[in-house]
Structures are given as C-alpha cells and as structure tokens.
Amino acid sequence: MGRAPCCDKANVKKGPWSPEEDAQLKDYMEKHGTGGNWIALPHKAGLKRCGKSCRLRWLNYLRPNIKHGEFTDEEDRIICSLFARIGSRWSIIAGQLPGRTDNDIKNHWNTKLKKKLLGFAHKNYFQLPLINTSSFLQTSSISSPILHSQISPPIFELSENPSSSFTAPSLLEAPMHGHNYGYAPVKEGNHNNLLIFGGETSHGKKMEGYYSNGVDHVENHKFLISESHGGEGENGNFISENLLDNYSMEDIKQLISTNHICNNLNFFVDEIKTEDNTLY
DNA sequence: AAATTACGCAACCGCCCATTA
C-alpha cells in the first residue's frame, strides 16, 4: 500500500497560480506565517491548493528578496564549482546564492549552464579525459584492432592507419542507447581524432565511425558529423549533435574538475559553508 | 503567414528523512 496523499487531490486546484491566489497566499503569510504546518495552511488561508503547492509557490516566487533574471558570471562560477564538488544538491548550492532558489538554479543549470560548459568542452575535446571509457572497455570482450591499449589512458593510440578502412569495433556501441552516441579522443599518429561510437538510426542501423580533426568523413564506415544539426547521414546512419545526453553526472563533475577547463572558465571557489557549517 | 520545433520556466510528483504521537 502506498502513502496516503497529503491532500484531497480531487478538490485541489493545480496549474499556474492566478494573481488573486498569489495575493491571498502572500497576505496570509505576511500576517500569520506558516504556523508550522503547510498542509493546514491552504484551508486557513482560503486557498483551494495543496499545502505543498503553497509552500513551493511561496519559496520559489512570493517570498521577499527573491532574485529573478539573469545569473551573473560570478553566480555561474559558484554553481559550476559546487556542482563539481557535490553534484545536483541544488538546495545547498542555492544556500550560497542569496535570493536564488534551488528550482531556479536547477533550471538555469539544465537549460543554460550545462550547455555552456559542455559546449566549451566539446570545442576543446582533445584536452578531455576519456568519456565513459571504463564502461565500454569492460563490456568489450574482443581485442579491437584500432585500440592499441585496453586500459584507459587519457588518449587511445591507433595501431593501424584509419585512413584506409577504419571500422569502430561493434561492441563499442553497447553502452549507448537510442539516437545518442558516445565519443572518445583517439590518437592517430601525430593527429588527435575523435572516435564516435554507439547510437542507432531511425532505420535501426547502428552507427559507428570517427571524426577526424574537424574534417567530415563520408565514406564506408565514416560518417558526416554536423556541428549544428543531427540527422541521417550517409546510408541512413543517424548522426546526432546532441552530446549533452551522453554525459552522466559523474562525467560532468569530472569535466568541471578538469584543470584545463577550470583554468579557462575560472570555475573555482575556495570554500563553501552551509548554515550548519558543513564544508564542501 | 502558418506550421513546426526548440526553449525556458513554473509547477507537480514521488521519494526520503526527521519528527511526532
């Protein structure tokens, strides 16, 4: 048996708050406060809302000194630095940014900051550590002809000339699902390339191939990579530009922690102290 | 100009944890 609902869902209004409801809640809060019980508050305040909904509306929008609008560079820096250290603990991060709510920061991260950060990482991928390599190396039971080493140093070395017939090992596709792909820096002689793996086209074709030094390859097992659009490449093979979905939280934390990126974006703060004096 | 797609944000959902009875 599940938990009892916190309110009578059938008789409770949902969706956006009207200005009248806002005024009603604000007025009640200013006169009485929560009284230590959010669940009972809507009834007392004459609102047909769930107590949790009132709490959220108050904390995220109505309470005094809420800051709305653009985040400053300094705020971005703090968010990124903290994310690298503690992950998506938005309420703690919000505690370091006066006037910002956890919801606001979470939205900002998901819609802007993550893209900004990974966009930077993408442009500078040769400096990145390998992404997700441990997972695919563990799942790979064959010795790949293109991978010189089966351990995960920062960069793979190619053991044969990929300009002839380069084929990504099929097992490299295993960790990825749907239309996404993974990638890893590889070293090809003196050149640094990007190995693309994983993904599936709308026709169910597997995607494999590589992207070399910004030059598009469209031949045999090498597919066009577009900077601005995903879509179907040669032979119905799907190429997606959406790198973001390929990162787990740990990947992102690792990215931010990478000295190269931090140095470039100045994503460092010295010390984070919460209200209970916990240091991060 | 209309239709479609992408984006940003407010709000909801459900789980976890601390407190209370």
Add this chain to the structure above:
DNA sequence: ATAATGGGCGGTTGCGTAATT
C-alpha cells in the same frame, strides 16, 4: 519501537512563447 505525518528535495513534465522552417 514503530507507524503516521509533514517538510524538503531532486527529477520530470507540460505549457507558453520564441525561433525557425
């Protein structure tokens, strides 16, 4: 000791609007 309860939190959804086709 433990079941019930409410608060808090992170993940996710869905809607309104902007941008693109």
